[in-house]
Amino acid sequence: MKLLEALPPDGKDRGLALSLDPQRIPAHIAIIMDGNGRWAKRRGLPRFAGHRAGVQMVRSVVEDCSRLGVHALTLYAFSAENWKRPRPEVDMLWRLLRFYLRHELEDLQRNNIRLQSSGRVEALPQRVYEELRAVERATARNTGMCLNLAINYSSRNELVDAVNALVDQARIEGRLDSLVVDEEMISKRLYTAGLPEPDLLIRTSGEMRISNFLLWQIAYAELYVTDTLWPDFNREELLRAILEFQRRERRFGGIAETVTEPADLTVAADFPDEETEEIAVSSQ
Ligand code: FPP
Numbered sequence: 001m002k003l004l005e006a007l008p009p010d011g012k013d014r015g016l017a018l019s020l021d022p023q024r025i026p027a028h029i030a031i032i033m034d035g036n037g038r039w040a041k042r043r044g045l046p047r048f049a050g051h052r053a054g055v056q057m058v059r060s061v062v063e064d065c066s067r068l069g070v071h072a073l074t075l076y077a078f079s080a081e082n083w084k085r086p087r088p089e090v091d092m093l094w095r096l097l098r099f100y101l102r103h104e105l106e107d108l109q110r111n112n113i114r115l116q117s118s119g120r121v122e123a124l125p126q127r128v129y130e131e132l133r134a135v136e137r138a139t140a141r142n143t144g145m146c147l148n149l150a151i152n153y154s155s156r157n158e159l160v161d162a163v164n165a166l167v168d169q170a171r172i173e174g175r176l177d178s179l180v181v182d183e184e185m186i187s188k189r190l191y192t193a194g195l196p197e198p199d200l201l202i203r204t205s206g207e208m209r210i211s212n213f214l215l216w217q218i219a220y221a222e223l224y225v226t227d228t229l230w231p232d233f234n235r236e237e238l239l240r241a242i243l244e245f246q247r248r249e250r251r252f253g254g255i256a257e258t259v260t261e262p263a264d265l266t267v268a269a270d271f272p273d274e275e276t277e278e279i280a281v282s283s284q
Pocket of ligand 1: 033034035036037038039051054055058075076077078079082093096097100149205230
């Protein structure tokens with residue numbers, strides 16, 4: 001694990017990193033970075049200061065995830081609903097994004113990270129859009145972690161876009177009348193096509209909401225909500241989230257591996273039909 005090489009020999013983070021199972025690092029981590037405003041307010045600072053501190057944490061989490069061997073990291077940078085914020089705050093977020101793109105390109109290249117975006121990015125201010133596309137192009141051949149920035153993102157929009165793409169294609173190919181859509185067809189048209197589905201969804205600042213984020217893709221993700229505000233979500237917090245993920249038992253709708261099938265089947269066979277019917281009626 002490359003992260004260990006970057007850690008001081010006697011620090012707390014090293015102990016945490018050593019207790020991780022390197023074979024079960026989540027392939028895809030998605031993060032709702034929340035709490036910048038509250039972080040600033042608690043310090044008597046303007047909201048902008050919280051977003052600026054948030055960008056510093058983006059840099060560190062991106063590097064750490066890459067060193068841990070995470071394949072994809074999706075960060076919710078700007079939701080389609082964030083346009084409702086006051087204009088100066090929205091403008092500031094675009095300025096910070098441009099700053100990040102400009103200053104991080106070298107670091108992304110050094111760490112072999114590919115940057116891509118998810119969302120209706122064509123609607124971004126022209127200069128932001130162009131710089132985003134330029135960094136995407138410049139890092140397109142990198143083979144390490146994919147940093148997926150969700151910008152002007154809405155999961156419902158994403159699903160609508162995917163379905164419309166399917167309908168358009170079928171219309172062009174003259175087979176609209178017989179179009180039958182399945183899960184794979186939708187997955188392939190999502191912005192995240194080609195990425196593994198998130199194993200771990202982290203939300204900072206304690207809110208128990210999904211906020212229109214990756215609704216399709218997180219079907220089986222483990223959820224981790226921490227009260228820590230995003231600008232305080234440091235390496236220790238990240239390692240703790242992954243450790244908690246590794247403690248969970250993931251069943252994907254199945255049963256725990258330790259349950260033996262024959263015993264269960266015997267019980268089911270002995271179960272009287274009338275009782276089954278009674279339960280069915282009373283649970284309606
Ligand atoms: C939520 O905090 C955060 C955002 C809406 C923006 C997240 C943006 C960044 C971390 C900086 C830019 C990102 C990149 C990738 C360079 P909030 O303002 O809703 O906080 P609050 O709920 O405490 O008010």
